[in-house]
Amino acid sequence: SQQGEEDPQALSIQEGENATMNCSYKTSINNLQWYRQNSGRGLVHLILIRSNEREKHSGRLRVTLDTSKKSSSLLITASRAADTASYFCACKAAGNKLTFGGGTRVLVKP
Amino acid sequence: DGGITQSPKYLFRKEGQNVTLSCEQNLNHDAMYWYRQDPGQGLRLIYYSQIVNDFQKGDIAEGYSVSREKKESFPLTVTSAQKNPTAFYLCASSNRPQGAGGANVLTFGAGSRLTVL
Numbered sequence: 001s002q003q004g005e006e007d008p009q010a011l012s013i014q015e016g017e018n019a020t021m022n023c024s025y026k027t028s029i030n031n032l033q034w035y036r037q038n039s040g041r042g043l044v045h046l047i048l049i050r051s052n053e054r055e056k057h058s059g060r061l062r063v064t065l066d067t068s069k070k071s072s073s074l075l076i077t078a079s080r081a082a083d084t085a086s087y088f089c090a091c092k093a094a095g096n097k098l099t100f101g102g103g104t105r106v107l108v109k110p
Numbered sequence: 111d112g113g114i115t116q117s118p119k120y121l122f123r124k125e126g127q128n129v130t131l132s133c134e135q136n137l138n139h140d141a142m143y144w145y146r147q148d149p150g151q152g153l154r155l156i157y158y159s160q161i162v163n164d165f166q167k168g169d170i171a172e173g174y175s176v177s178r179e180k181k182e183s184f185p186l187t188v189t190s191a192q193k194n195p196t197a198f199y200l201c202a203s204s205n206r207p208q209g210a211g212g213a214n215v216l217t218f219g220a221g222s223r224l225t226v227l
Binding site for chain 2: 031033040042043045048088090099100101102103
């Protein structure tokens with residue numbers, strides 16, 4: 001069973017706009033990670049947020065975590081055409097495996 | 111450059127045939143994983159190995175087999191018992207076995223696309 005569920009499933013924006021996607025999970029987690037996948041390629045790790053953290057930044061990426069709501073969000077600011085990809089959240093519970101959600105497909109139009 | 115190499119990139123199989131996907135890493139990672147991805151879907155764990163000569167079933171192990179004779183290598187065999195093998199297969203590794211209390215960041219290969227004719 002999948003721990004993380006992303007929303008929306010697909011997102012289309014203009015270059016320069018911000019893109020926000022959400023991830024909800026069911027059980028307590030140790031950390032939550034976000035990965036990017038370009039079409040037909042492997043996944044690339046973007047950012048990790050631990051259960052005792054509420055917000056992290058990395059370049060144009062901002063991740064929040066709300067453990068009371070069991071949800072996380074990924075914000076990409078000032079999007080570029082190169083940000084076009086699928087984005088996955090992955091949840092790690094203590095003692096358990098890393099479980100991936102179904103992903104959000106992001107299209108950034110020039 | 112350190113990384114994970116998967117081969118072949120594309121593979122075609124006739125029904126009833128076994129095929130083996132290769133995964134090699136030079137990151138000196140202890141743990142290695144195989145995931146399956148269907149179109150428009152997330153990743154599902156097939157098998158994982160935390161140490162040489164040891165591996166565990168993931169969520170969808172039926173019809174697959176693995177070996178871990180060397181730290182660098184974790185080949186996946188898709189057997190004829192796998193009824194719907196057409197998918198994108200991803201190999202990954204990490205420097206800490208899953209189940210440890212700390213962070214566990216995966217490094218992925220570029221994937222192998224298997225098509226059954």
